[in-house]
Amino acid sequence: MAEAHQAVGFQFTVRPDGVDIKLSQEVIKNIYHSGVTAWKKKAIQFKNGVLTGVYPASPSSWLIVVIAMMSSLYIHIDPSLGMIDAIKDNLPHSRDCMSVQTRAVLSSVLFATGLWLFLIYLLRYALKALLSYHGWIFESHGKMSTSTRVWLSLVKMLSGRRPLLYSFQASLPRLPVPSVKDTIHRYLKSVRPLLDNEQYNQMEILAYDFKNSIAAQLQRYLILKSWWATNYVSDWWEEYIYLRGRGPIMVNSNFYVMDLLYITPTHRQAARVGNVVHAMLQYRRKLERGEHAPLRALGTVPMCSTQMERMFNTTRIPGIETDIVQHLTDRKHLVVYHKGRFFQVWLYTGGRHLLPSELETQFQRILNDTSEPQPGELKLAALTAGNRVPWARARVKYFSQGVNKVSLDAIESAALFLTLDDEPQGYDPTKTNSLDTYAKSLLHGKCYDRWFDKSVTLISYTNGKMGINAEHSWADAPIVGHMWEYVLATDCFHLGYTEEGHCKGDVNKGLPQPTRLQWKFPAECQEIIESSYLLAKQIADDVDFHGCLFTEFGKGLIKKCRTSPDAFIQLALQLAQFRDQGVFCLTYESSMTRMFRDGRTETVRSCTAEAVAFVRAMGDAGKTNAQRLGLFWKAADKHQNMYRLAMTGSGIDRHLFCLYIVSKYLGADSPFLKKVLSEPWKLSTSQTPQQQLSLVDINKFPKYVGAGGGFGPVADDGYGVSYIIVGENLITFHISSKFSCPDTDSYRFGQHIQKAMLDIQALFKPENDKIVEHGKHVHLENGKKHI
Known part of the structure; x- marks a missing residue:
């Protein structure tokens, strides 16, 4: 060998x-x-x-402070107000130990160091105080007040130069706990358009009973936690929403991210994977060193980077009552699945990463391998797709010793998991359902060819297309999206390929062969694997997916209408939902709270009274377009305000969720909280943001755009919708539902979305003049408003 x-x-x-x-x-x-x-x-x-x-200071600033203090010794000025002399008097007086001059110098250095550290903490707390101000986010787009300009200047001044990924962590404010009164008020307003008078009165009674009984007690515990923990929501959110779930995480929790929409850099499968894996290793190296630039709103306001820490070398480990997230450091291998076999591939040689050409060689060796799977190996990964308890028990019983333990450790400790699929996928404009099958392949595949417990499963297809399936407990989609943007740009614009489609660089044939992982499963274990597979397949077969490319217009035209693209799309979704179902429903839109330390997400309840009024007006023949447009502005403003409240810590659902957790700890029953937490989200939506626009010039390379990603349906009788606004002229929708529900149809819903987008855009056409916007008369010419 x-x-x-x-x-x-x-x-x-x-x-x-x-x-x-x-x-x-x-x-x-x-x-x-x-x-x-x-x-x-x-x-x-x-x-x-x-x-x-030491950020926002620098190590060199310490030297400046020390030199300044030392200089004061020679000009007989004491800026320490006697503190240097006090330090000198408390140093050893013995001549053999330290001379007078040495004690004077050392006391100056000690005082300068203390002063330097004090200034660092002062700068940090000043920056934290500035970052606790969120008034800027509530100002109208394009209109910045003088106070906000001054605030931005101060933030820039205190932010220092060239911050690293985690430089701002100590300066980020804590997520505030809203008052119970405000949360209940906002909650009741959010459900009012969804309930009739009798239902609303009952809910109002439950809410005020809760407020007047145990709410104050629960709130005190929550405030205490907010003082002690860095974030009063995130740890409970991870544990109770994700890790304590005992059902399958495939489809129900994991999400996916697609490749470039129109471009495939090479059709050689091994070559594409070689470049992509190498780019991911480059990203990981910068991540481990903290060298990525922190994400900043307006180019100034920093976002929390904590979630990025567990991107690689991370696995969700199943447990009987709860899972755990296992994160390791400095893993030097990945595990590859191909045609039912598992291979271990080392990523380093001679203390460096394998080059793309070397990785291509290794992956091609796996593709050329014709060995057969071992008994039970083919569908082994189905254990991660089924219920958690059988997987946890099987892991303890059959994977705790011998070759099974060694092989499972190799998978769970790997930097990432790679699947070399044996079929082509990707967007094909000649096939109406190409995005549908591509999405389903990324979301669940064959139910046994992705390791759903890994933080990142990289998926490669025979035609060179790629994608990612990500476990959700450790982080949210924008974190994976940030990495994927970097990888795709590096793959296409920095690494590149030869004319034949191979990775650039010399071919190293002296590398050791990839190692087959060995397994030995008794019949009982194989039965558990098969049982998990059958359950997972039932879930996967029930997923009705539709990918919808909206190319009529995009962010460019929406911005000309002077409204938020997200608000525009959310109102279109409300209009599509009503046309599809004939009723309004509780709607979930995910927003981020990463302006706070360890922040994750908050819910925006998009189905507002203003949105309902607008949607009803769109179906009311007695309303004019001017009236409809006026209602649209009100609904859009309401949505933007709710989104801003959610981002700044004044949301509804995370506060109520944490109050519910506290009530369970105390054994205090709350019919109100139980009712709130049991409400189904029949329409669950999320926007995939583009975060690093400087990586690729879309105007110069319009075909190099990503297709975004999506997730499975949240409710049995509802829709899941993810969308990405790409450049100026493209919006991609990923729509999911269940075949088992007779009232839903993902393709039909996609058609409703397209029509709703066009119908709303038609309100802004030039013939709709003399409309009323916020009480001001506005005239439309060539699609633009002139006040």
Whole structure:
């Protein structure tokens, strides 16, 4: 075996005249380079840790403060107001230990260091106080007040230069706990358009009974937690919404991200994977060193980066009552699944990443391997797609020792999981359902060819297309999207391919072969695997998916209408939902709370009274377009305000969720909280944001656009809708529902969305003049408003 010979660093033979030692120079060279690389990595991490630890100051600023204090000794000015002398008096007086001059210098250095640290904390708390102000987000787009301009200038001034990924973490404010009164008031307003008078009166009674009974007690515990924990929501959200769920995470929790929509850089499967994996390793290296630039709103206001820490080397481990998220550091291999076999591939050689061409060689070797799966190996990953308790029990019983344990450890400790699929996928304009099958393949595949517990499962198709299936508990979709934007841009514009479609670089045939993972499953374990597969297949077969490309207009035209693109789309979704179902429903839109430390998401309840009034007007023949447009502005303004409230910590649902958790801990029953938490979200929506617009110039390369991603249906009788606004002229919708529900149809809903978008846009056409916008008379010419 070639790999066995490669593993031997030296050989020795005992002879009568001594010991003859033969060293393998290649192996010793690799060992040397590995050691050098490891120490370089530690040095860089230490340096970046220091830079982050003293931010927004810099290590050089310490030297400036020390020199300033030392200079004061010679000009007989004491800026310390006697503190340097006090420090000097408390230092050892013995001449043998320290001279007077030495004590004077040391006391100045100690005072300067203390002053420097004090200034750092002062700057941090000043920056935290500034970042706690959110008035800027409530101002009209394009209209910035003088106070906000001054505030932005102060934030920029205190933010320092060239921040690293985690530089702002200590300066981010904590998520505030809203008052119970405000939350209940906003909740009742959110459900009023969905309930008749009798239902609303009952809900009002429940709400005020809760407010006047145990609410104050629960709120006190929640405030106490907000003082103690960095975020009063996120740990409970991860545990109770994700990790304690005992049902399948495939479809129900995991989400997917698609490849570039129109472009496939190479049709060679192994080559494309080689470039993409290498780009992901580059991203991981920068992530481990904290060298990525932090995401900042308006280019100034920092977002929390905590979720990014567990992107790689992370696995969700099943448990009987609750799962855990296992995150490791510095993993040097990945695991590949191909045609029922599992392979381990090392990602380093000689202390460096494998080059794209070397990775291509390794993946091509797997593609060329014709060995058969071992008994039970083909559908093994179905354990991660089924219910959690059978998987947890099987893991303890059949994977705790022997070859099964070694192989499972290899999977769970891998940097990521890679599936080399044996079929083509991707968007094909000649096929009406190409996006549908592509989405379903990424979301669930064959139910046994993705390791759904891994934080990231990279999926490769025979035609060179790629995609990602991501486990949801460790982070939200924008985190994975940030990495994927970097990878696609690096793949296409930095690494590239040869004319034949191979990775650039020399082919290294001296690499050890990928290692087959070994398994030994008794019949009972194979029965559990098959049972998990059958359950997962039933779930997957029930997913009705439709991918919809809306190309009539995009962000460019919507902005000319002077409204938020997100509000425009959300109102179109409300109009489509009503036309599809004939009733309004509780609507979930995800917003982020990453302006706060450890923030994740909050819910925007998009079905407002204003949205209902607008939708009803669109179907009322007695209403004029001017009246409809006036109602649209009111609904759009309402939606934007609710989105801003959610982003700034004044949402509804996370507060009520945490109050419910506290009530369960205390054993206090609340009919109101129980009712709120049991309400189904029949329309669940989410926008996939574009975060790094500078990576690719869309105007120069209009075909290099991503298709976004999506998720499975949340309610048995509802829709899940994810959308991405790409550039100026494209919006992609990912729509999911269940075939088992006779009232839903994803394709039909997609048609309703397209018509709703066009109908709303038609309200802005030039013939609709003399409309009323916020009480002001507005004239439309060429689609633009002139006041």
